[in-house]
Amino acid sequence: MTVKDLIDSGEFKIINDEGDTAAEITDVFCCDLLSVAMAHAPGGSAWVTVMANMNTLAVASLTGVSCVILAEKAEMDEMALSKARQQEIIVLATDKPIFKAALTVYGKLAK
Amino acid sequence: MNDALDSGASPENGSDEPLVLDYTVVKDDFTRAGEASGDVKKKLRMAGINPAAIRKVSICMYEGEINMVIHADGGGIRVEIYGDRVRMILKDKGPGIKDVDKAMQAGWSTASEEARNLGFGAGMGLPNMKKNSDSMDIQTVIGTGTTVTMVVNY
Ligand SMILES: Nc1ncnc2c1ncn2[C@@H]1O[C@H](COP(=O)(O)OP(=O)(O)OP(=O)(O)O)[C@@H](O)[C@H]1O
Ligand SMILES: [Mg+2]
Numbered sequence A: 001m002t003v004k005d006l007i008d009s010g011e012f013k014i015i016n017d018e019g020d021t022a023a024e025i026t027d028v029f030c031c032d033l034l035s036v037a038m039a040h041a042p043g044g045s046a047w048v049t050v051m052a053n054m055n056t057l058a059v060a061s062l063t064g065v066s067c068v069i070l071a072e073k074a075e076m077d078e079m080a081l082s083k084a085r086q087q088e089i090i091v092l093a094t095d096k097p098i099f100k101a102a103l104t105v106y107g108k109l110a111k
Numbered sequence B: 001m002n003d004a005l006d007s008g009a010s011p012e013n014g015s016d017e018p019l020v021l022d023y024t025v026v027k028d029d030f031t032r033a034g035e036a037s038g039d040v041k042k043k044l045r046m047a048g049i050n051p052a053a054i055r056k057v058s059i060c061m062y063e064g065e066i067n068m069v070i071h072a073d074g075g076g077i078r079v080e081i082y083g084d085r086v087r088m089i090l091k092d093k094g095p096g097i098k099d100v101d102k103a104m105q106a107g108w109s110t111a112s113e114e115a116r117n118l119g120f121g122a123g124m125g126l127p128n129m130k131k132n133s134d135s136m137d138i139q140t141v142i143g144t145g146t147t148v149t150m151v152v153n154y
Helices: A003-008 A034-040 A054-063 A078-087 A098-110 B035-046 B051-070 B113-117 B125-132
Strands: A013-016 A027-030 A045-049 A067-070 A091-093 B019-026 B074-081 B085-093 B135-141 B145-153
Touching (some): A003 A098, A045 A054, B019 B035, B019 B051, B051 B125, B051 B145, B125 B145
Antiparallel strands (some): A013 A091
């Protein structure tokens, strides 16, 4: 499944879709501790987190995840949003808690 | 941080002139932290360095950079890019590290509430740096500051 396929499923709100939407989603990863995500987020994974700040984007960019999914209604401020656009990091959002959000992606991956 | 390149730089491997990059890191500037690592990553990519090595350098730089922002009063980072390796020298002004062995342990952290609210403070930064570098050295003076030097070979 590509990032575009996930966007097209309509399950998630689009926060920023300027970026590589053709990228394949290879895995799902959940973590809010940035240095743990830094160490373990698989490249190409969809990273589900409630951390919605500039540092989330820095970690997303350095680990090469395919997209960031903000769970639990976490919101990005304007500055982080413009950084996401500038760095072309795809950001989606949902009201669901982290596990359910990840499960939604996982269910689609498995198909 | 703009003074001349440390003349003691690995003379035994000194045949190739490194590309030198200098960055300033500002205390408590959480929003800009990560810019230096992002820039280095871009330059290594342009240089055609293998992605696995770039990932290692990025992790080392970012964790070190964040530590300078949240635990110290900022400082400077010098990156030397050689034909076969990258050397990163992160030098901060700050409180220093009282017990380096403890600080190196996974899970040990003195991160502030503010830093924790931003997702830092797992106590995994230094272990990540150790794991992703081929050599790592910490020089620290209490009340003065800390210098972390890391090398990643390609
Ligand atoms: N540059 C520094 N100056 C002063 N103290 C430091 C510095 N770097 C690390 N430390 C000390 O070492 C501890 C461990 O650092 P480490 O990077 O492993 O974890 P952390 O920064 O607390 O959390 P994380 O990196 O997981 O977000 C810190 O909590 C801090 O007490
Ligand atoms: Mg740290």
